[in-house]
Amino acid sequence: MKHLSIFLPLFFMILISAAVDVGQAKANTSNLVIHITGFETSTGVAKVAIINSKKNFDEETPFKGFDFEIINNEVLKTITLPFGEYAIKVYHDENANNELDTRIFGIPIERYGFSNNARGALGPPEYDDAVFYLNSAKKEIFITIE
Secondary structure, three states, X not given: OXXXXXXXXXXXXXXXXXXXXXXXXXXXXXXXXXXXXXXXXXXXXXXEEEEOOHXXXXXXXXXXXXEEEOEOOEEEEEEEEEOEEEEEEEEEEOOXXXXXXXXXXXXXXXXXXXXXXXXXXXXXXXHHHHOEEEOOOEEEEEEEOO
């Protein structure tokens, strides 16, 4: 019985600390609702890259990558991410070959876009134009591909 009197308080302390950790983890994440429009067809997939730093944006190294189904020429998805700064790159991989198809001089054939609907003059936009911040339980962003 003596062992039980020592074990029970210890068990409850562990249980409470685990519950606090789970609550803390949920408190530091955000549900990001992503709306993507501008698709001319629902063929293929939307290739979405979530980027969490300027370095990764410039090096084209995503923090997370997704292939989203296009339904009725649009995408509506919710993902959970830790609080922080992010940018999104998306393109319509219409022929599902896992590449952004281009013409001569690297001009894209497939439609593409960025968070904040950022655009570059000759090439991709700057990270600072595409960056957004997650610091609340929910955030919605809207991207129109062109």
